[in-house]
Amino acid sequence: MSSLYTTPVLGLSKGLLVLDTSANATGAPRNRQRVLVVGGGVTGLTTAWILLDAGYDVTVVSEQWAPATPRITSQIAGALWEYPPAVCGQHTDAKSLALSKGWSLTSYRIFDQLSKSLPAIKMRTANFFFGKAIEDLPDQLSKMREIEASCIKGFVRDPDLIAKHAVNQNAGVVDAYSHLAPVWLHDLVEAKGAELITRRIDGDLLDSEAKLLETYGAVAIVNATGLNSFESAGDKSCYPLRGGLIRLVNDGKRFPKVTEALAVMHDNELSSEHEDIVFIVPRNDNILILGGIAQPHRWELNLTMESPEIQRMRERCNKFVPGLENAEFDPVAPVVQGLRPTRVGNVRVERELRPNRMRGGSSSIVHSYGQGGSGFSFSVGCAVDVLHLIDQVVLERRVGNFNVEMYRANL
Numbered sequence: 326m327s328s329l330y331t332t333p334v335l336g337l338s339k340g341l342l343v344l345d346t347s348a349n350a351t352g353a354p355r356n357r358q359r360v361l362v363v364g365g366g367v368t369g370l371t372t373a374w375i376l377l378d379a380g381y382d383v384t385v386v387s388e389q390w391a392p393a394t395p396r397i398t399s400q401i402a403g404a405l406w407e408y409p410p411a412v413c414g415q416h417t418d419a420k421s422l423a424l425s426k427g428w429s430l431t432s433y434r435i436f437d438q439l440s441k442s443l444p445a446i447k448m449r450t451a452n453f454f455f456g457k458a459i460e461d462l463p464d465q466l467s468k469m470r471e472i473e474a475s476c477i478k479g480f481v482r483d484p485d486l487i488a489k490h491a492v493n494q495n496a497g498v499v500d501a502y503s504h505l506a507p508v509w510l511h512d513l514v515e516a517k518g519a520e521l522i523t524r525r526i527d528g529d530l531l532d533s534e535a536k537l538l539e540t541y542g543a544v545a546i547v548n549a550t551g552l553n554s555f556e557s558a559g560d561k562s563c564y565p566l567r568g569g570l571i572r573l574v575n576d577g578k579r580f581p582k583v584t585e586a587l588a589v590m591h592d593n594e595l596s597s598e599h600e601d602i603v604f605i606v607p608r609n610d611n612i613l614i615l616g617g618i619a620q621p622h623r624w625e626l627n628l629t630m631e632s633p634e635i636q637r638m639r640e641r642c643n644k645f646v647p648g649l650e651n652a653e654f655d656p657v658a659p660v661v662q663g664l665r666p667t668r669v670g671n672v673r674v675e676r677e678l679r680p681n682r683m684r685g686g687s688s689s690i691v692h693s694y695g696q697g698g699s700g701f702s703f704s705v706g707c708a709v710d711v712l713h714l715i716d717q718v719v720l721e722r723r724v725g726n727f728n729v730e731m732y733r734a735n736l
Contacts (some may be wrong), residue, residue, distance in 0.1 A: 335378045346442040353380035361541045364549030371704035377517045388525040406702045421671035428706025435705045451586040529559045535683035545689045545718040551666035554694040565664035567623035572655035575613035580648035603645045615642040628662045668695030674710045
């Protein structure tokens with residue numbers, strides 16, 4: 326029996342993720358296996374999409390869904406694809422960075438194709454500015470060369486971008502490059518047949534694994550709970566990276582309408598803090614967001630327009646693009662804030678390595694969390710790896726063999 330999924334359809338062909346946007350696109354035949362996805366943010370929903378198109382039945386359980394009040398992290402995010410390391414990104418080792426680049430390029434390729442068929446997905450030029458010539462910044466030079474050689478479209482390296490975007494000539498930037506980046510705004514999982522359940526699941530998922538599998542008739546569980554993996558995966562290396570954004574009305578009346586993303590990367594040589602970040606991104610046709618803040622281990626969501634870090638962020642953006650000081654705040658949500666789900670060991674995409682506590686043997690839990698501020702950028706790439714791991718769970722149930730090293734995280 327063919328699946329009843331609406332287009333577009335994602336699938337694997339010779340190990341490569343491909344997208345079919347044709348009117349008669351169909352996913353894989355139903356395999357009568359259900360997967361429970363815990364977490365309704367961009368990571369969980371993108372994973373659900375790929376599992377659905379691969380033939381799995383999917384139940385997604387989440388305490389909150391977008392749009393939600395208060396807003397969940399995926400709603401607050403700039404939702405701009407970035408090649409790693411992101412403006413607010415953190416990586417502790419080269420292996421993590423290499424994996425992240427692969428995930429992000431997989432996502433980019435799919436977003437680029439989706440932008441041609443779905444109005445909700447747009448390719449928007451992203452501009453990155455630097456306080457030195459890029460040749461004097463080895464990490465940034467390497468990143469720029471990789472972007473130039475990759476599938477990323479629209480690459481331009483030109484210091485004249487500074488004047489083009491009316492950047493203050495005294496803002497301290499001397500070099501720049503730009504490329505096209507997608508803004509992911511839409512998902513199709515409910516239309517594709519996912520069962521969406523609003524529920525909070527407390528505690529370590531390993532403790533309730535058997536009960537959850539029985540309750541939902543599932544063969545496997547995906548943990549996409551983000552920061553809550555501190556509890557749901559018993560992972561004490563998870564920590565928040567607090568962020569805050571100012572939302573402005575971007576209608577061209579009080580300042581020239583901003584249509585491209587503008588960013589200044591954090592310079593580790595200048596400061597270990599992230600007080601030099603500038604992140605100016607059109608969130609949709611009428612809203613402009615200003616960032617950014619990256620405060621590790623800060624759990625409080627108490628930022629206001631009067632908070633010193635918000636005021637300093639506003640001053641940096643105003644100084645960078647004169648005219649923003651005249652802007653009207655978004656009357657609905659002038660300041661938004663959230664906690665990026667970060668992890669000391671970086672992103673975790675792997676099988677649960679602790680044994681099942683009820684029946685012994687291997688667990689049927691697959692983890693995908695710790696993406697930090699790169700949830701949108703990594704979403705498709707991580708979801709493909711999760712699909713492979715879920716396939717391995719199903720195979721293991723048939724043959725009864727679990728190879729720890731095969732399923733261990735690469736991070």
